[in-house]
Amino acid sequence: MQLFVYILRRLLTVAVQVxxxxxxxxxxxxxxxxxxxxxxxxxxxxxxxYAHTKAALHLDKPLLTQLAIYLGLFPRAVGPGLLQGDLGRxxxxxxxxxxxxxxxxxxxxxxxxxxxxVACVLAIPMGILAALKPNGLLDRGVFSFSLxxxxxxxxxxxxxxxxxxxxxxxxxxxxxxxxxxxxxxxPVVTGFPLLDALLTGRPDVSLEALHHLMLPVVTMAFIVSGxxxxxxxxxxxxxxxxxxxxxxxxxxxxxxxxxxxxxxxAFAPTLTIIAVLYGxxxxxxxxxxxxxxxxxxxxxxLRSILAFDYxxxxxVVLTITIGSLLIYLxxxxxxxxxxxxxxxxR
Amino acid sequence: MKKTHRAALALLVVVSLAIVAGDPSSxxxxxxxxxxxxxxxxxxxDPDGASLGLPPTQTGIVNLLDSLxxxxxxxxNADGVRLLDFRKYEGRLAESWEFDRQSLTWTFxxxxxxxxxxxxxxxxxxxxxxxxxxxxxxGKIPLGWFEGSTAGIEGFTPEVLKKPTPLGNEVRKIDDYTxxxxxxxxxSVLFLPVFAQWAGTGIFDSRVxxxxxxxxxxxxxxxxxxxxxxxxxxxxxxxxxKGSEFIVRANPRYYRGKAAIDRVVYRKVPVSANRVAxxxxxxxxxxxxxTPKQYVSxxxxxxxxxxxxxGNEVVFVHLNWKSPPFDNVKLRKAIAYxxxxxxxxxxxxxxxxxxxxxxxPSTYPGYHLPATQYRTNREQxxxxxxxxxxxxxxxxxxxxxxxxxxxxxxxxxxxxxxxxIIRASLRNIGIPVVLNPVPQTQFSTQMYSKMDVPFALExxxxxxxxxxxxxxxxxxxxxxxxxxYNHFANAEIDAIVKKANVEPDTAKRNQMLARAQNIMANLVxxxxxxxxxxxxxxxxxxxxxxxxxxxxxxxxxxxIE
Numbered sequence: 001m002q003l004f005v006y007i008l009r010r011l012l013t014v015a016v017q018v019x020x021x022x023x024x025x026x027x028x029x030x031x032x033x034x035x036x037x038x039x040x041x042x043x044x045x046x047x048x049x050y051a052h053t054k055a056a057l058h059l060d061k062p063l064l065t066q067l068a069i070y071l072g073l074f075p076r077a078v079g080p081g082l083l084q085g086d087l088g089r090x091x092x093x094x095x096x097x098x099x100x101x102x103x104x105x106x107x108x109x110x111x112x113x114x115x116x117x118v119a120c121v122l123a124i125p126m127g128i129l130a131a132l133k134p135n136g137l138l139d140r141g142v143f144s145f146s147l148x149x150x151x152x153x154x155x156x157x158x159x160x161x162x163x164x165x166x167x168x169x170x171x172x173x174x175x176x177x178x179x180x181x182x183x184x185x186x187p188v189v190t191g192f193p194l195l196d197a198l199l200t201g202r203p204d205v206s207l208e209a210l211h212h213l214m215l216p217v218v219t220m221a222f223i224v225s226g227x228x229x230x231x232x233x234x235x236x237x238x239x240x241x242x243x244x245x246x247x248x249x250x251x252x253x254x255x256x257x258x259x260x261x262x263x264x265x266a267f268a269p270t271l272t273i274i275a276v277l278y279g280x281x282x283x284x285x286x287x288x289x290x291x292x293x294x295x296x297x298x299x300x301x302l303r304s305i306l307a308f309d310y311x312x313x314x315x316v317v318l319t320i321t322i323g324s325l326l327i328y329l330x331x332x333x334x335x336x337x338x339x340x341x342x343x344x345x346r
Numbered sequence: 347m348k349k350t351h352r353a354a355l356a357l358l359v360v361v362s363l364a365i366v367a368g369d370p371s372s373x374x375x376x377x378x379x380x381x382x383x384x385x386x387x388x389x390x391x392d393p394d395g396a397s398l399g400l401p402p403t404q405t406g407i408v409n410l411l412d413s414l415x416x417x418x419x420x421x422x423n424a425d426g427v428r429l430l431d432f433r434k435y436e437g438r439l440a441e442s443w444e445f446d447r448q449s450l451t452w453t454f455x456x457x458x459x460x461x462x463x464x465x466x467x468x469x470x471x472x473x474x475x476x477x478x479x480x481x482x483x484x485g486k487i488p489l490g491w492f493e494g495s496t497a498g499i500e501g502f503t504p505e506v507l508k509k510p511t512p513l514g515n516e517v518r519k520i521d522d523y524t525x526x527x528x529x530x531x532x533x534s535v536l537f538l539p540v541f542a543q544w545a546g547t548g549i550f551d552s553r554v555x556x557x558x559x560x561x562x563x564x565x566x567x568x569x570x571x572x573x574x575x576x577x578x579x580x581x582x583x584x585x586x587x588k589g590s591e592f593i594v595r596a597n598p599r600y601y602r603g604k605a606a607i608d609r610v611v612y613r614k615v616p617v618s619a620n621r622v623a624x625x626x627x628x629x630x631x632x633x634x635x636x637t638p639k640q641y642v643s644x645x646x647x648x649x650x651x652x653x654x655x656x657g658n659e660v661v662f663v664h665l666n667w668k669s670p671p672f673d674n675v676k677l678r679k680a681i682a683y684x685x686x687x688x689x690x691x692x693x694x695x696x697x698x699x700x701x702x703x704x705x706x707p708s709t710y711p712g713y714h715l716p717a718t719q720y721r722t723n724r725e726q727x728x729x730x731x732x733x734x735x736x737x738x739x740x741x742x743x744x745x746x747x748x749x750x751x752x753x754x755x756x757x758x759x760x761x762x763x764x765x766x767i768i769r770a771s772l773r774n775i776g777i778p779v780v781l782n783p784v785p786q787t788q789f790s791t792q793m794y795s796k797m798d799v800p801f802a803l804e805x806x807x808x809x810x811x812x813x814x815x816x817x818x819x820x821x822x823x824x825x826x827x828x829x830x831y832n833h834f835a836n837a838e839i840d841a842i843v844k845k846a847n848v849e850p851d852t853a854k855r856n857q858m859l860a861r862a863q864n865i866m867a868n869l870v871x872x873x874x875x876x877x878x879x880x881x882x883x884x885x886x887x888x889x890x891x892x893x894x895x896x897x898x899x900x901x902x903x904x905x906i907e
Contacts, residue, residue, distance in 0.1 A: 034787040038795030041487050042399035046827040048507045049488060050795070053396075056486050079562075091486070092397050093389045093588055094571035104589065159619065167623050174629035175620045177590060181381040181611040181630070185587075293615045295590040303589070308787050 003336055010332060014325045018318070022082075025317045026067060029310055036308035040091060057091060070314070087318070088311035090304070097315035100300060105282075105319065106191035107178065108289065108296035112281040114213060115220035116274065123225040124270070127232025128263075134237055142229060150226030155287035158219045162291070165215055172215045175292045179208055216292040220285065224277050231273045235266035268335050275331035279324035283316070378906050380607045380888070382632040382899070383615045383624055387592040390571035393548060394485025397571075401635075405612070405898040406592055411548025411577035414440040414454055414473070415541050417812075419892070425653035428892040428903070432711045432812050433852075435542055439468060439549055439578060450500075450533050456523040461599040462551045463582030470519040472578070475552030477527075478513035479565045481506060486567070493547055496816070498534030499527055532848040535855070539811035543895050551576035580605045580902035590614055594901070606890075606905035625650055625883050631906070632884040632899070637759045638695045644883045654881030655893040656700060658707040658812070661764070661805045663873035664793070668833045669748050669800035676734035678870035682720035684727035686771045691876060694764045699878035705822070705866045708877060712814020712846075714860035716867030727775050739776020748800040750782035754789040761803050764875075768803075797831050804831070804872075812895045814859045815847045822866060834871040838862075 037054045054060045058069055058078070068074060070088065072081020080086040087097035130142035165172040178193050179185055185193070186200040194213075197206035239245060239262040248258050286298025297316065304312035388406030389397035397403040416438050420431035437443075440454040460468035477499075480490025483506055494502035501516040518526045529537060541547050554576035558569035574583050580602065581594035592612040596605040613630075615621050622640050624630040626647050636644075644650050663681065665672040672678060691699050702708070703719045728738070736742050742749070751769060753761040762783065769779040779801075784792070792799045807829060809817035819826040823840050839862050846858040880897050892903040 033791070034785070035791035035795050036787070038791040039787045040396045040399070042790070042794065046492065046504070048504045049492060052483065052507050053487050089568075094392070094395060094486075094568050095588060100588065103587070159617075162620065162623065167627070170627075174624050174627060175617075176383070176613060176615055176624060176629060181591070181613050182379060185585075290616050291620070293613070293617070293620065295587075295614065299616070300589060306785065306787060 003333075006336060007329075007333060010329050014322075014329060017325060018321055021321045022314070022318060023067075025314055026070065027063070029308075029313055030063065030066075032308075034308055036091065036310060039308055070311075087315040090312045091309045092303075092307050092312070097311050100312065101297065101315055101319050102191060104295060104297045104300040107193065107294055108282060108285055108298060110192050110194055111213065111216055111288070111294060111296060112220065112278060112285055114217045115224060115281075116278055118217055118221040119225040119228055120274065122221070123229040124232050126225075127229045127270075128236050130229075130233045131236035131240065139233070142233060146226045146230035146233070148226070149222055150230070152223055152226075153287075154219055154223045155291050157222060158216065158288055158291035161215045161219055173208075173212050175215070177293045177295060178212050179205065180212075183208060212292075216288050216294060219291075220281070220288055224281070227273055227277065228270065231270050232266065235269050236262060239266045264338060268338055271331055271334060275327050279320075279327045282320045282323050377608045378606065379609045379611065380632060380901065380904065380906065381611045381613065381630040382634075382901075383613050383621045383630045384633070385614070385616050385618070385621075385635050387588075387590070387612050387614045388586070389588065391575035392485055392567050392571040394479070394483075394488055394490050394567060395571045396486045398487060398489055401897060402592075402612075402614075404896050407548060407575060408579075408894070408896070408898050409581045409594060409610075409901050410575045410579045410583060411550070412438045412579045413541060413547045413549065414438060414456075415443070415538065417542050423655055425655065426651075426889075426891070427653050427655045428890070429655065430892070430894065432539075432709075435538055439473075447533075450529045450531060452527045452529070452537065453520070454525050454527070456525065457601060458523055460578050460601045461597075462554075462576060462578040463597050464551055464554050464576055465599075466551050466553050468549070468551075468578045469522045470525045471522075472549050472552045473525045474513065474517060474519050475555065476549045477517040479550070479555075481513050481517075482510055482565055483507050484510070484565050484567065490547075493540050496534070496811075497537045497540040498529045499537075500530040534847055535850060536811065536813055536816050536847065539813045539816065543811050548577055548579070551578065580900075581610065584609070600902075602902070605902045607901055610901050622883070625885065628885060631888050632882060632904075634882050634899070636881070636883060638698050638878075639759075641698065641881050641883060642696050649886055650883055651886050651888075652881060652883045653891060654698070654879035656877050657709060657880045657893050657897065658808045658810075658895055659805070659880050659897070660702055660707055660807065660877050661699075661761075661803065661875045662702075662807070663768070663875060664799065664802040664804050664832055665870070665872055666798070666800045666832050667835070667871075669798075671734070671736070671742065671745050671748065672800060672832075674734050675869060676730050677736065678873070679720070680727045680730035680734060680775070681772065681777065682870050682873045683723045683730065684772050684775050684777070685720075685768055685873060685875060686722050687875060688722065689767055689771075690764055693767060694760050695876065695878055698881070699876040702874040702877040703867070704874060705863050705871060706809065706814055706817040710809070710812055710814050710817060712817075712856055712859040714814075714856070714863045717864050718867045720870075720873070724771075724775055731775060731777070736776070739778065742776065742778055746778060746780075749777065749779050751779050751801055751803065752782040752784060752789065752792070752799050753803040754786045754806075755783040756786045757805060758783065761805060765803055793831055794828075797833065799831070805878075808895075810895050814863075815843060815855065818843045818859065818862055818866075819847060822862070822871060832872055834866070834869075836865065836869065839865060 037050060037059060041050055041053050058066055069078050070081055072083040075084060089096055090100060126142050130139040133139055162175050166174060186197045186202045186205055189196045189199045193209045194206050197209060245258060245262060248261060283298055283301055285296060286302050289296040289299045301316040304316060384402055386402045388403045389400055390403055391406050393407055415435045417430035417432055418434035418436045420429040422428050439457055439460060441457045443452060443454045445452050456470060480494050481502060483491040491502055491506060499516055501514055516528045520526055555566045558566045580597055580600045582597050584595045585593040594610050596608050598604050618636045618640055621633040622636060625633045641652050644652050665678055667673050687701055691697060703715060704713055706713055751765050753765055765781050769781060772779045793802060809820060821829045822834050823843050824835050842858050842862045846855050849855040882891055887907050888904060889907055890904040894900060
């Protein structure tokens with residue numbers, strides 16, 4: 001029951017946070033020193049065309065009226081808005097923003113999820129092994145790796161990997177997207193190319209998609225594994241040096257039980273860093289997406305920002321905000337399950 | 347024959363038949379496919395849509411729609427790129443046309459038997475629909491109206507933008523294969539150039555467009571921007587994943603014959619280095635929009651050809667006449683003499699550019715090499731600076747803000763280097779230049795919308811349609827529109843251009859335009875720097891690259907040998 005109340009309280013907080021961020025981004029982008037109409041009409045616009053386009057985008061109206069239109073307070077007059085679940089249409093492509101986000105988001109999620117799985121599979125055991133013998137050779141190597149990896153530019157490593165693995169050794173496919181140009185993509189079911197290929201009976205395409213994801217996943221896993229291995233190592237060392245572990249050893253508990261207690265206590269902060277990084281990567285994977293032509297949410301956000309496509313920018317910010325907050329909420333719930341003191345202390 | 351032998355023979359026959367039936371080479375010819383990579387793909391397909399200004403969108407449109415006429419093919423240059431002859435026209439959806447000077451009416455006789463991707467047959471109704479849509483000015487950016495207005499079609503006036511007006515008799519169906527266009531007096535000579543070379547004059551398949559009309563969108567702008575652009579062109583849209591790929595298939599019933607390339611995959615690969623790697627390895631057959639250095643690196647690749655044309659891509663130093671001290675002609679001339687042109691050509695463009703002396707691209711009809719040509723001469727620059735009242739640059743410090751050399755950071759590879767070279771050279775004679783790279787959107791706002799940038803480098807300006815008179819109309823008159831960013835104002839130029847654009851005699855017209863260009867060069871309306879090549883890199887088996895003034899590749903021109 002207490003957990004249920006805790007979750008409800010957190011959900012209400014999420015709703016308030018989302019509304020605040022939405023309002024902030026709505027006004028902030030309209031304060032930027034650039035004119036989206038000029039960008040759209042280009043260099044051959046007469047004053048009449050400029051005025052026409054400005055009116056078509058409702059930019060000739062007062063700010064509060066624009067906000068009301070965006071929220072959908074005049075559905076009969078100007079069409080649905082946010083309150084009716086409509087994120088508007090992109091000013092550049094005229095496609096519904098929600099449709100475009102639904103097209104690009106799964107590609108990013110597929111990339112970062114696979115990257116995090118690979119990173120965790122490598123980083124967590126590395127961190128634990130390093131922590132077992134602090135200041136040993138392995139520990140110093142792992143610590144150096146964690147500092148090095150976390151400080152690297154992902155796009156640079158992406159290009160290096162492409163040069164060697166694709167161009168020189170021909171071990172990886174050309175960085176032309178998640179499938180080869182002449183491969184017929186599977187029909188869209190979930191939006192996740194790997195899953196859709198499997199669900200539509202095209203395992204060969206699924207394998208090809210995995211092959212195309214190989215280098216981008218390695219690039220991202222390399223970068224995010226740095227902070228993960230550092231956090232695991234730090235927390236395992238702390239747990240192993242704690243009084244309760246000392247007591248457990250003194251009581252003669254088996255190595256297995258000691259490891260279980262250690263892991264449970266070291267896991268929570270590691271989970272936090274993974275959640276923070278995962279939420280950040282929704283938009284932070286843009287450079288890797290750009291280098292490997294993956295067409296994910298980051299690239300969509302970048303295109304929208306450069307084009308001053310207000311509905312698309314607002315839609316992307318809303319999506320990433322909600323996604324990040326829900327991830328943090330999920331982590332908090334997991335923490336609560338792992339450590340009931342978090343719920344009971346409130 | 348024994349039973350076992352008969353069974354074995356039967357099995358052999360069945361297996362052989364299966365192999366032959368499954369063998370793709372046994373009946374149909376192999377599919378000829380082209381993979382083309384660019385930094386983006388069409389963001390929309392509506393010729394009146396917001397993304398028309400983006401080159402990949404224009405590529406999509408010109409490959410799906412045909413217009414009534416087009417420029418005739420011309421010579422092939424040394425790189426093997428075919429050019430167009432801007433003095434001649436060829437019929438496309440129109441077979442022939444004539445102009446009646448008394449009634450100011452153009453009559454187009456339309457081609458019969460033209461079948462579009464949907465199976466519909468082309469008739470005059472499609473032309474009426476297309477120009478009704480243009481006049482409605484219902485798109486986000488009503489460029490169809492703008493083209494009609496530039497062509498001088500009666501009724502395509504600015505008033506139409508304030509109040510939606512249906513198409514009247516200015517575009518009239520005479521019968522299923524005859525359409526008339528009435529021009530307003532005096533008739534603009536830009537009518538045929540506009541029709542021949544602009545993405546927005548393509549003809550829609552009106553039946554498909556009408557089938558997708560809605561109450562709030564009677565001209566199907568959303569449909570054409572998000573789903574398909576139905577027309578009578580050489581290619582039909584097969585698949586379009588925005589932000590990823592644009593796939594077309596050859597129209598099997600195209601009136602000029604089915605295209606040599608059956609299927610084109612046009613894919614977005616934002617990083618130019620990846621496009622280079624792809625064409626080197628053969629993963630792609632045609633790539634565009636690389637840096638000069640990348641094109642040079644590809645010339646040594648064994649299976650890759652790099653070809654280009656001096657078309658209409660130019661770079662100039664913009665000087666705002668309304669921003670002191672650029673209102674001083676001697677100062678402008680001093681800058682023109684101080685720019686190190688040869689160093690720019692060799693360092694920035696690796697000799698893939700050439701000196702530009704004019705006020706319009708040298709390939710345009712009506713171009714005239716001005717009598718006044720500026721070559722690097724620092725002594726002359728210093729002398730002129732002193733005559734302007736700023737000996738050694740003394741006194742220019744109070745214009746520090748004006749001497750921020752603004753350019754779009756999107757072109758840091760070329761403009762950044764160029765700006766650095768120009769800064770060093772101008773500082774050498776005492777002009778205090780600082781660099782000011784800004785994001786493209788900010789550059790667009792300041793340069794194209796507010797037109798208040800004092801000093802800038804511009805490399806995306808180009809006049810389409812291809813015509814000297816049109817170029818001067820939009821860039822040098824006080825009554826034209828759009829690209830007179832530097833607020834150039836000269837009553838004599840205004841008068842000359844007005845007269846030239848209604849002068850039917852080409853020789854007389856060219857004389858008028860020559861005079862205008864001489865005046866403008868002498869006054870330094872801007873400092874022309876280079877014409878740089880529009881280039882492509884492609885596999886050697888690909889032939890037929892043709893330069894079109896909007897710099898789009900038309901896939902119908904291509905074939906794989």
